[in-house]
Amino acid sequence: MKTCKAFKMKSKKEQLEHLSKLVFVEEYGDYCNGHNLYTWDDGHRYLCSCPECNALILVQSSEFHGYGDDYFKDYFCVKSKRQARKLNKKYDGFQLENHKAVKRIYLTF
Numbered sequence: 001m002k003t004c005k006a007f008k009m010k011s012k013k014e015q016l017e018h019l020s021k022l023v024f025v026e027e028y029g030d031y032c033n034g035h036n037l038y039t040w041d042d043g044h045r046y047l048c049s050c051p052e053c054n055a056l057i058l059v060q061s062s063e064f065h066g067y068g069d070d071y072f073k074d075y076f077c078v079k080s081k082r083q084a085r086k087l088n089k090k091y092d093g094f095q096l097e098n099h100k101a102v103k104r105i106y107l108t109f
Contacts, residue, residue, distance in 0.1 A: 002053055002056075004018075004050040007075075016107055028047065029044055037060065039094050042065065043061045045059065057075050058076040062093060072108050073108075075106075
């Protein structure tokens with residue numbers, strides 16, 4: 001499995017800059033196999049690839065509707081499209097955030 005270099009960066013600013021260049025691969029939507037593919041009030045998941053290292057990254061985008069809307073993105077390093085589909089079928093948003101076997105970057109906006 002290739003690991004995107006963003007997962008090795010120490011600075012959130014560097015990570016955000018690098019991850020902003022991701023290329024969209026596949027949309028998974030907001031609901032799968034009886035559970036939400038996001039945390040909080042709204043969101044969705046999709047698969048991207050890094051144009052520099054060709055690593056695959058499963059993105060979980062979430063929104064909290066409160067005083068002002070808060071946006072969160074989780075980036076998970078995955079081995080393949082197949083693994084991404086399996087994660088979508090098995091884990092809701094909170095479960096995937098806490099999955100220890102998948103490398104994760106968490107950013108807020």
